[in-house]
Amino acid sequence: MSAERITPTELPEPRYEHGADDYVFVELSEEMSFDANFQAMAITQQIRERDIPGVDEICPANASYLLHFDPDEIAPTALVDELKQIAAETDLSEYEWDTRVIDVPVLYQDEWTHETLMRFRDNHQDPDATDLEYSARINGYETVQDFIDAHAGAPHMVTMVGFVPGLPWCFQMVPESRQIEVPKYVQPRTDTPSRAVGFGGAFTAIYPVQGAGGYQLYGRTPVEVLDVDQELADFEESMVLPNPGDILNFRQIDREEYDAIREEVEDGSYRYTMEEVAFSPEEFFADPDGYNERLVEVLY
Incomplete structure (x- = not known):
């Protein structure tokens, strides 16, 4: 009997939302899946590794993540642009984490x-x-x-x-x-x-x-x-x-x-x-x- 596998699903385009002046919320999917959660973890780990100036807190969730940042150090639109770049470069088939x-x-x-x-x-x-x-x-x-x-x-x-x-x-x-x-x-x-x-x-x-x-x-x-x-x-x-x-x-x-x-x-x-x-x-x-x-x- 062949091993049962999990077929990855294609995620929709992420939704980027601003919260007041110093939060960015990113929804990767409306429902929980391994793909959405793994993507959230992969992206937030890369945000930590890049040590983006102005980003104070990173909170991954089931199918989304939240960032708290200092708008005096990084503009909200610039932060979202960098997050989009990270998402575009993240390929779970080539990614692993400790x-x-x-x-x-x-x-x-x-x-x-x-x-x-x-x-x-x-x-x-x-x-x-x-x-x-x-x-x-x-x-x-x-x-x-x-x-x-x-x-x-x-x-x-x-x-x-x-x-x-x-x-x-x-x-x-x-x-x-x-x-x-x-x-x-x-x-x-x-x-x-x-x-x-x-x-x-x-x-x-x-x-x-x-x-x-x-x-x-x-x-x-x-x-x-x-x-x-x-x-x-x-x-x-x-x-x-x-x-x-x-x-x-x-x-x-x-x-x-x-x-x-x-x-x-x-x-x-x-x-x-x-x-x-x-x-x-x-x-x-x-x-x-x-x-x-x-x-x-x-x-x-």
């Missing part, structure tokens, strides 16, 4: 998110099912474990970080026919445990802190994605661990391993299992399953 593959242990069906989701059944599409039961059913899986195996069966790429500081939005690296899709709650919850692993639309998210939320709740990770005090060694350079372009491998664990990891996190001795790799969109499109297998192999 990123990290990160192990993210997850205790699926944990007691904390279960208690929370049961308190908010009236906010849900199916008050008689758990979030995992509902998600498994509407995606055609016979059992919850089959659904968990699918969610943890292929890595997820961080496509953007936002909503609250440190929250990664992750798109699973599988062909469209195997993408999990689940709606958000009908009404958001007023509570979500920190480090909860949730899913909404086609995205997995890790809630960095306790707070409101509307994503379906699947489990909880013992590791942090946000360390404001930067006490853990892997947060030395930034209080936020995941970056756009990082690849997260969600690994199912049991309660014993969860508690052991959490103890190391709380005493400050935990070190994340992660490795740097060169990511090639062209190789991923050609053989996503084989490429994912090679990416995960570097961890274990």
Whole structure:
């Protein structure tokens, strides 16, 4: 059997919009796709490498990006002209970038998110099912474990970080026919445990802190994605661990391993299992399953 490949799609012409005097917003596509997100990451990485005078902040998103700049250093029209040049020169078939593959242990069906989701059944599409039961059913899986195996069966790429500081939005690296899709709650919850692993639309998210939320709740990770005090060694350079372009491998664990990891996190001795790799969109499109297998192999 030949390997299933992902066929790249042709993107429309980018849409450039000005925000007040010091922002430029660029929309690459109205819908999320690997092509749009890879293009956003490739372009924003080149903007960083060029160190364009006057550009203060660069924020890549799922299918767009936003720049904050100083109009006293670079004129808005000149900046847009340079962005158009970068876009014209970017060819994903010839582009790759350095990123990290990160192990993210997850205790699926944990007691904390279960208690929370049961308190908010009236906010849900199916008050008689758990979030995992509902998600498994509407995606055609016979059992919850089959659904968990699918969610943890292929890595997820961080496509953007936002909503609250440190929250990664992750798109699973599988062909469209195997993408999990689940709606958000009908009404958001007023509570979500920190480090909860949730899913909404086609995205997995890790809630960095306790707070409101509307994503379906699947489990909880013992590791942090946000360390404001930067006490853990892997947060030395930034209080936020995941970056756009990082690849997260969600690994199912049991309660014993969860508690052991959490103890190391709380005493400050935990070190994340992660490795740097060169990511090639062209190789991923050609053989996503084989490429994912090679990416995960570097961890274990």
